[in-house]
Amino acid sequence: MKTTLTLLFTTVFYLVSFGQDVIYQNTFDAKQEGENLLLNNEYKVEAYSNATVKRTISVVKEHGNKFLRFDIPGMDSKTEYNSLIRDMKKIHFHRGATYTITLKTRGPFERGLRLIDIKTMKAVVKGASFNAANDKDYSLEWHEHTLEYSPTDNFVGQIAILRNWNGVLDVDDIKVSTVSRIKNRYAQLPHEVYKCDFSVMTSSNVGEHFKFKAFQQEGLARSLSVNNQYGNSFLQLSIEETRQSANTIVFLKNEFQFKKGESYTISVKTRGKFKRQIKLLDVGNDESIISSNDAEASKNIAESDWFTHRISISPKYDFTGKIGILRLWYGDLDIDEIVIRSTDENNL
Numbered sequence: 001m002k003t004t005l006t007l008l009f010t011t012v013f014y015l016v017s018f019g020q021d022v023i024y025q026n027t028f029d030a031k032q033e034g035e036n037l038l039l040n041n042e043y044k045v046e047a048y049s050n051a052t053v054k055r056t057i058s059v060v061k062e063h064g065n066k067f068l069r070f071d072i073p074g075m076d077s078k079t080e081y082n083s084l085i086r087d088m089k090k091i092h093f094h095r096g097a098t099y100t101i102t103l104k105t106r107g108p109f110e111r112g113l114r115l116i117d118i119k120t121m122k123a124v125v126k127g128a129s130f131n132a133a134n135d136k137d138y139s140l141e142w143h144e145h146t147l148e149y150s151p152t153d154n155f156v157g158q159i160a161i162l163r164n165w166n167g168v169l170d171v172d173d174i175k176v177s178t179v180s181r182i183k184n185r186y187a188q189l190p191h192e193v194y195k196c197d198f199s200v201m202t203s204s205n206v207g208e209h210f211k212f213k214a215f216q217q218e219g220l221a222r223s224l225s226v227n228n229q230y231g232n233s234f235l236q237l238s239i240e241e242t243r244q245s246a247n248t249i250v251f252l253k254n255e256f257q258f259k260k261g262e263s264y265t266i267s268v269k270t271r272g273k274f275k276r277q278i279k280l281l282d283v284g285n286d287e288s289i290i291s292s293n294d295a296e297a298s299k300n301i302a303e304s305d306w307f308t309h310r311i312s313i314s315p316k317y318d319f320t321g322k323i324g325i326l327r328l329w330y331g332d333l334d335i336d337e338i339v340i341r342s343t344d345e346n347n348l
Helices: none
Strands: 020-026 043-047 056-062 065-071 083-087 091-093 099-106 110-117 122-131 143-149 155-163 169-179 191-196 210-214 222-229 232-239 248-252 256-258 264-272 275-282 287-291 307-313 319-327 333-342
Touching: 065 083, 083 169, 099 110, 099 155, 110 143, 122 143, 122 155, 155 169, 210 222, 232 248, 248 333, 264 275, 264 319, 275 307, 287 307, 287 319, 319 333
Parallel strands: none
Antiparallel strands: 020 169, 043 083, 056 065, 065 169, 083 155, 091 155, 099 143, 099 169, 110 122, 110 155, 122 287, 191 333, 210 248, 222 232, 232 333, 248 319, 256 319, 264 307, 264 333, 275 287, 275 319
């Protein structure tokens, strides 16, 4: 059901910019047009699917601007060629400092920013995924990825972009900087236009507001209920006991109008085993536009702790969206405090 939301309350907020020291930047302006960046080991591609198919990384010039282009010349448009594009520049990250990593990408389908520890060759932190789907207009727009991170230990890292599915992907304006204080991209926007904390919801009517979709082991029993612990009510997705992946997504039945030129933040709390994330999907093509960082129990949080997922977006076009909470792997998942805020003072 499509819902027009009424403004709940308004607060005043300020966004403050702080000085930063750039420790690495690559705009590709110094490169030669057509230069193969794989030959001199400036970049490396790790293929996760269909690894025998050739990938290329070269410098392209368009309207006077140079940028990196990742391509799969012999690809089948119906086949996935998941790849990790790694900038081979070694960057020293220090415990206690705060770093902001930004870059721009352009192209179809999904991609996400990663920070790789070269000692373990694993991502120490993952940025939110962005999915332009196969929308021709949206695939032509540059999307800015931002990742903010404060290491708990010193390490040497490299910047990488995970490219999912297939197609050409352009990359530009890679920058790593340290900041004494961060400009908060999730700073409180002035209008809270939707909130659900389950305080007035019950298990008997939760189905009017939420639904789930199973992606694996569809035959397993699943249910949604409203539980209470220490006086706090929350939604629980229950999944029949298993030891195999049973990925499931919980959707709000409400659909929301997101407007070009406005800014929005979406936050959701979750608690439980393994990985989970929140997604904003375009109802028109049922594709994820943006996903939050993963929360992974036993890695960056305890299983018993609540984790707040956040998404920040300023749409380049009007669209009808829906919010999903993706439960990866298996096990019950608790959900609470779903909040949408906006710069639009009228409605969402």
